[in-house]
Amino acid sequence: MERAHTGSDAARHASGRQRIHREAESAGRPGFEAEVPRPSPQATTGQQGLLTNRTTDNSPQFSFFVLDGGHCEDGSEFEFYTEGGTQVGEAPKCSQCGRFVGMRPLLPPVKGVLESGRSVIDLAKLVGGDVLLTERCWRVLKEAGIRGLINPFAIDVVEIRGPADRRLTANYLIAEVQIGGSVDRVRSALRTSGNDVCPACGSAGIIEGYDRVAVEMESLLGLDLFRINGLPGPVLVKPRVRDVCSDAGLSICKLIPADCYSL
Numbered sequence: 105m106e107r108a109h110t111g112s113d114a115a116r117h118a119s120g121r122q123r124i125h126r127e128a129e130s131a132g133r134p135g136f137e138a139e140v141p142r143p144s145p146q147a148t149t150g151q152q153g154l155l156t157n158r159t160t161d162n163s164p165q166f167s168f169f170v171l172d173g174g175h176c177e178d179g180s181e182f183e184f185y186t187e188g189g190t191q192v193g194e195a196p197k198c199s200q201c202g203r204f205v206g207m208r209p210l211l212p213p214v215k216g217v218l219e220s221g222r223s224v225i226d227l228a229k230l231v232g233g234d235v236l237l238t239e240r241c242w243r244v245l246k247e248a249g250i251r252g253l254i255n256p257f258a259i260d261v262v263e264i265r266g267p268a269d270r271r272l273t274a275n276y277l278i279a280e281v282q283i284g285g286s287v288d289r290v291r292s293a294l295r296t297s298g299n300d301v302c303p304a305c306g307s308a309g310i311i312e313g314y315d316r317v318a319v320e321m322e323s324l325l326g327l328d329l330f331r332i333n334g335l336p337g338p339v340l341v342k343p344r345v346r347d348v349c350s351d352a353g354l355s356i357c358k359l360i361p362a363d364c365y366s367l
């Protein structure tokens with residue numbers, strides 16, 4: 105299964121391996137994220153920079169980051185590709201409007217290959233909306249009371265591909281990210297194929313674009329790491345998650361200020 109949205113990626117990974125990102129599959133095409141969002145120029149804030157510029161969760165300009173994956177701060181690849189007949193389930197549908205509200209979930213057991221261009225990372229996002237994280241990262245987040253990740257399961261990384269000195273020294277999990285609020289359609293400048301917003305799931309058809317990821321503040325459920333109704337692709341992260349990871353020496357693939365994350 106190829107990632108259909110980036111030609112170079114599709115060409116590089118046309119080996120028959122199944123990229124864990126399972127967007128736009130014909131049988132269960134979710135009605136969002138027609139393209140892979142890219143940060144605006146200068147949007148990516150290096151983790152090092154973030155570490156020296158801590159903010160509180162109330163700081164308006166850095167209220168949230170978007171957790172990204174695929175390519176890390178330094179541009180190097182960090183991806184997981186399934187192999188060996190990993191099964192996927194049915195994409196979830198909204199019971200009220202019938203639209204797809206998520207990607208087809210991977211069903212354990214999950215086996216695959218980790219591609220690591222430069223660094224082995226503790227926390228990264230998978231395009232399907234789940235996150236990939238080390239067992240230690242899961243434990244640290246839980247001990248710190250970070251909320252928003254559920255249903256973790258261990259995956260079998262059969263190989264790590266990349267520079268010869270890259271060795272797998274950690275066990276990896278995949279965890280589901282909970283919905284923790286709703287998109288602010290106006291502030292996000294969200295463009296959708298329709299304007300009939302479902303009151304249950306926040307969907308209004310296929311997402312055609314947005315200028316930033318903005319959340320309706322009154323809709324927030326208090327999670328630290330979450331997705332949002334109406335724009336369920338991006339995974340939002342409070343600054344506290346970054347700080348907890350930093351204090352524990354855990355690496356995050358990429359964090360982009362939500363104001364700068366567009367499609």
Ligand SMILES: [Zn+2]
Binds near residue numbers: 198201303304305306
């Ligand atoms: Zn709905």
